[in-house]
Amino acid sequence: MAEHATHDTHDEHHDDHQQSFFMRWFCSTNHKDIGTLYLLFSLVMFFIGGFMALVIRAELFVPGLQLVHPEFFNQMTTMHALVMIFGAVMPAFVGLANWMIPMMVGAPDMALPRMNNWSFWILPFAFTMLLLPLIQYAFFGVGAGGPAGGWTLYPPLSLQGGNNVAFTIFAIHMMGVSSIMGAINVIATILNMRAPGMDLLKMPVFCWTWLITAFLLIAVMPVLAGAVTMLLTDKFFLTSFFNAAGGGDPVMFQHIFWFFGHPEVYIMILPAFGIVSEIIPTFARKPLFGYQAMVYATASIAFLSFIVWAHHMFTVGMPLGGELFFMYATMLIAVPTGVKVFNWVSTMWKSSMTFETPMLFAVGFVILFTIGGFSGLMLAIVPADFQYHDTYFVVAHFHYVLVTGAIYSIMAATYYWLPKWTGVMYNEALGKWHFWLSTIFVNVLFFPQHFLGLAGMPRRIPDYNVAFADFNLISSIGAFGFGLAQLIFAWIVIQCAFLGRGAKATDHVWEGSKGLEWTLSSPPPHHSFSTPPVINDKDLAHGDVTH
């Protein structure tokens, strides 16, 4: 998920001025450098969050309490989620948007470069703040540790933490500011900076999915900010927004939180849809099947994401009418998502496919994400959800859509564009090893969790009935395998980005690649498209460009 070209390569393109290391990286306004920073940050967070996941799986390796205290276990589940969602997945997509969107639409840079710098540099401070209580506790024995009430921060439980509540809430505020600024930048760039001839419906699907994601971000991040601010005043300023004794209502928090939380789910998957829609046509050597259907399906999913939030809280005691509405609305999302899956399959149908690493990850995405989609449909069924709610079935479901969905797409994107970013080919053999080890172990890790959930094992609990021992053992083995396989990924990225090792990449990199980014050199010049490119429809992405 991270790369940057060696200094020498970049400096060649710096025709008129040399920048010091500090000026280049800390004060950067260049979309490529900021994209690199985002991706490196995300890679670091991916390993921090992954380490927390391994603590969880180590504790669950056998029944009983052995490695960590239950309170620390709760901190691990909470922080793993917050770090992975806000630290790994979202910044990775923003990094990809930064790198690719200006190059894809033929713009010289993002529309608001200084804001771009600010929106990245908020993040290290936000995550320092988020992680500080946990680090203090784990390494220095100071304080009571990080938040332990689950990433959803449900009151009253989340308010029973100590001062870490304030750290978490202010960190979330900062992440929200960063995300909103990133989203404004994407919208401004796409709407104002496309090269002449790059119509909206000729843009690569990745730009489309990011445009829609950006609107989702602007719509829901303030809602999260409002919800956590109310938590803050309940905790420290004696208000009773969520306190029944004072006339408030804890269920209202769940409504507000999930009004943010469900669109957030799509914020983490729509850009993934875009990435896969770029990669599959390249290696299938065929235009994307149903380009416009893809765009409209993305927009429908985004709209529906606002009216399904209560399916996260079916068991809270809703009226029957509400449960039916949210059940059917949720199932409706399967229609546009199905359109997308069938379009990817149709793109591959009777095509001349080759299976380089990006394609492997993209095909893996289509298959494994669909499994996650199916278990999502099962969870949408109200009567069944009363059994599945808060069990490992839910854990299995959202890890299939987030790990083999969002993370797989980010890895596919990294392999796909890494040669473009760095100018050298990654190690294909190691890439294949990474894919196959990841795919085998991720299924060993998460598939048994479906069975555990159906058998009734609750999530977020450090101990379990001995009846669940075998599947937990298998799952933990899968977790360590998957975790170790990611070291291959880190090594591949380091080889390309920092050591410059590998064959020289051509400008087109892939035989079937199409789109403006491939008309630039590999690595691309520090400032690209200073004058708008001349657009030939055949150079454009794999869309329907004939209309």
Add this chain to the structure above:
Amino acid sequence: MNPPTDPQAAVSANNRRVVKRALLACAGAFFFCFSLIPIYTIYCEITGVNGKTGQISGEQPVLVDTSRTITVQFDGTSHSSLPWQFKPEVREMKVHPGELSSALFYAQNLDKQTLVGQAVPSVAPNVASIYFNKTECFCFTEQLLEPGEQREMPVRFVIDPDIPASVKTVTLSYTFFLNELATQRVAKEHSVTDNPAS
């Protein structure tokens, strides 16, 4: 508004407008968040979602529907923050829609200090909640219990005769929460009156 002729002035006027709008949006978002609880409560009361009971009705309904009998079940728990024993006198009673009925709950403070509690009612099923009208209830006010004190707490209610025919059983459930602010206030008053010397 005439556009200023100086381009520099035009830019700064534009910036001022943007800043003004952004501040207005912030203020609007703040007030919206702050008013969410009243909005949510009103919404729940109108629709009966979330088991919020109907409005306090002072007047007697015109008609008692003796052709129907509804079982009303009572349930009382105290929240873990409040060391009170709290339970209904009877588990259930049968009433006719439109009939004014009353039920008793018992509460006893098991703690060594004076505590103030606040009961929060909930009615199930949700469809019944807007037809369940309380004319008098211990949940309308804060309840103060001295250490060891016991008290009977009455609730009087009428079930609206318009209640859907499908509803045969209604459950009225109370949870007693600790009112921390009121308890602190009372403790302060006590320490002044009990130990005037200190």
